[in-house]
Amino acid sequence: MRVLGYMSGTSLDGVDAAIIDTDGHEVQHFGPTAFTGFTDGERETIARAVEAGLRWNGEGAEPAEFAAGSAALHDVHLRTAGKLLARNRGALDLVGFHGQTVLHRPERGLTVQIGDPARLSEDLGVPVVAGMRQGDMAEGGQGAPLVPVYHAALAARVGGGAGPIAFLNLGGVANVTWVGADGALIAFDTGPACGLIDSLVRSRGAGACDVGGALAARGKVDMAALGAMLDHPFFDKRGPKSLDRYDFSLEHVGALSLVDAAATLTAFTVEAVALAVAAFPEPPRRWVVCGGGRHNATMMRALAQRLGDCRSADGFGLRGDFIEAEAMAFLAARSRLGLPLTFPNTTGVARPTCGGEVWAPVHYV
Numbered sequence: 001m002r003v004l005g006y007m008s009g010t011s012l013d014g015v016d017a018a019i020i021d022t023d024g025h026e027v028q029h030f031g032p033t034a035f036t037g038f039t040d041g042e043r044e045t046i047a048r049a050v051e052a053g054l055r056w057n058g059e060g061a062e063p064a065e066f067a068a069g070s071a072a073l074h075d076v077h078l079r080t081a082g083k084l085l086a087r088n089r090g091a092l093d094l095v096g097f098h099g100q101t102v103l104h105r106p107e108r109g110l111t112v113q114i115g116d117p118a119r120l121s122e123d124l125g126v127p128v129v130a131g132m133r134q135g136d137m138a139e140g141g142q143g144a145p146l147v148p149v150y151h152a153a154l155a156a157r158v159g160g161g162a163g164p165i166a167f168l169n170l171g172g173v174a175n176v177t178w179v180g181a182d183g184a185l186i187a188f189d190t191g192p193a194c195g196l197i198d199s200l201v202r203s204r205g206a207g208a209c210d211v212g213g214a215l216a217a218r219g220k221v222d223m224a225a226l227g228a229m230l231d232h233p234f235f236d237k238r239g240p241k242s243l244d245r246y247d248f249s250l251e252h253v254g255a256l257s258l259v260d261a262a263a264t265l266t267a268f269t270v271e272a273v274a275l276a277v278a279a280f281p282e283p284p285r286r287w288v289v290c291g292g293g294r295h296n297a298t299m300m301r302a303l304a305q306r307l308g309d310c311r312s313a314d315g316f317g318l319r320g321d322f323i324e325a326e327a328m329a330f331l332a333a334r335s336r337l338g339l340p341l342t343f344p345n346t347t348g349v350a351r352p353t354c355g356g357e358v359w360a361p362v363h364y365v
């Protein structure tokens with residue numbers, strides 16, 4: 001199947017898209033990719049939906065802001081498809097659509113993504129698989145992370161010898177997938193990645209993110225603040241476990257200078273990843289890093305110091321900025337084939353579980 005996967009992640013930077021050819025087990029061909037950044041207006045509209053989602057907290061009627069957020073997202077998804085399909089005339093069989101998470105409360109079986117898969121299917125003329133977190137939650141899972149089964153499919157490409165490897169995604173939130181030498185999977189969210197750092201940098205009027213980790217490189221880690229952040233109850237929980245992007249706050253670094261706060265938050269991300277190792281039967285022999293955080297050289301240096309062999313996915317011929325989008329395509333294909341998306345050791349779901357709901361354009365036969 002030729003499948004277009006879309007992801008708009010928690011960092012609210014825009015929409016990633018990638019086309020892959022897949023049979024739901026392996027990737028036969030990596031097709032083109034595209035990213036469309038949100039305009040300032042779109043970002044504000046979508047951020048308002050996220051803020052409204054947090055206030056709403058799943059109680060009472062859905063906030064009115066969701067509709068405007070969905071409409072803005074839809075436009076960005078269509079623009080992104082325009083770029084991809086103009087360059088790629090081969091027919092698409094399917095689309096995998098994530099949408100924008102506006103609330104994630106796994107302890108209450110609630111995960112909410114805005115977006116309009118029905119309209120997307122109409123406008124693209126292709127069936128769209130969406131709602132892939134909900135099937136997992138209905139069976140008692142966390143609804144996240146979803147990408148581990150895709151990481152497993154990529155593992156052979158980065159293996160290079162015996163022993164377990166780990167994929168680490170550094171987006172707004174960080175998640176890890178441990179792939180054993182026999183293909184066993186263990187996965188969970190580890191803690192924040194870049195989301196808190198972005199919030200810090202924005203709140204101090206210093207841009208949208210710590211580009212290259214330049215701020216953190218000039219700062220000093222505040223051990224008291226780091227200790228206080230690592231005291232969060234999330235780190236006492238055993239996995240599988242998952243996070244809402246806003247589960248952590250800036251309160252412990254509020255009094256620090258910008259560079260010291262950036263250094264401390266960067267250390268927080270790294271230490272939270274290091275804590276994950278205790279959950280694995282053996283330490284990974286190699287860490288493969290995906291997501292925008294791998295552009296943060298200070299974070300990458302600290303991770304390598306803490307974890308050992310820890311490198312960007314790009315060094316293995318993978319597209320580190322598009323792995324989540326590719327994963328949405330891969331999961332959509334698996335959903336159509338009735339194959340499981342999530343597993344007891346990746347989301348805590350009761351049994352390997354398929355999921356996703358398909359939206360077909362009315363003229364589609």
Ligand SMILES: Nc1ncnc2c1ncn2[C@@H]1O[C@H](COP(=O)(O)OP(=O)(O)OP(=O)(O)O)[C@@H](O)[C@H]1O
Pocket residue numbers: 007008009010011012013169170171172173174194195197198208209210211212213290291292293295296297321324
């Ligand atoms: N050049 C750069 N230097 C430092 N950080 C960067 C750079 N480019 C991107 N980032 C960071 O990468 C993050 C975005 O990564 P990515 O697009 O993988 O996240 P996401 O998919 O939105 O989030 P999630 O994976 O949590 O859903 C931003 O939060 C930003 O801080």
Ligand SMILES: CC(=O)N[C@H]1[C@@H]2OC[C@@H](O2)[C@@H](O)[C@@H]1O[C@H](C)C(=O)O
Pocket residue numbers: 009010101104111143144145146147148169171172173174175189242243244324
């Ligand atoms: C609820 C939600 O949207 N979670 C995201 C977020 O961003 C990273 C991490 O937290 C991960 O659990 C998940 O995204 C990826 C695509 C996943 O489900 O695997």
